[in-house]
Amino acid sequence: MTDTSMTPETTSGATSALVTDKGRTTIADSVVAKIAGIATREIAGVHDMGSGAARTMGALRDRLPGSTRTNMSRGVAVEVGERQAAVDVDIICEYGVRIVDVADAVRRNITDRVQNMTGLEITEVNIAVDDVFTGEDKPEPPPERVQ
Helix, strand or coil, X not given: CCCCCCCCCCCCCCCCCCEECCEECCCCHHHHHHHHHXXXXXXXXXXXXXXXXXXXXXXXXXXXXXXXXXXXXXXXXXXXXXXXXXXXXXXXXXXXXXXXHHHHHHHHHHHHHHHHHHCCEEEEEEEEEEEEECCCCCCCXXXXXCC
16 A cells, blocks of 8 residues: 655645655755746747846847757746745736736646646745737847848
C-alpha cells in the first residue's frame, strides 16, 4: 500500500508538501516566473508581455544570432517564500477585448498553474496593462546592414 499523504493532490493549505519532516523543497523565483509567464500567454486577449523597455530589449535579444527562444518570464516579477508566492505581470492586451475579463482570466490561470505545479500558495497576482495592441503597432524592421 502506498502512502499518498504528501502528494500534491492531497496536500491541504494547512500543511505544505514543500516542507516536510523528511526535508525541504525550494523552488527558484525563475521557475515560478516562467510558469506564470506561460500561464499568462495562454489567455486569449493577451498580445504580449513586458513594459516598453522590456519588450524592446526582448525584441533585440530575439534577433541575435543563435537566439531561438522567447523569454517566457519577460514581464513577470515574483517573490517566492517557503510556502507562498506573489506575482506581478505586465501585459499588452489586444484591442477590443474587455481588459477586466482578460486580467481576471490571467489571475485565475496563474494562480491555478503555479499552485498546481509547485504547491506554493499564491497570495496575490498584480496585473499592469501597459498598452493595447491595435495591429498598427508593428515594429519597423531593422535597417539592412548591407545594401
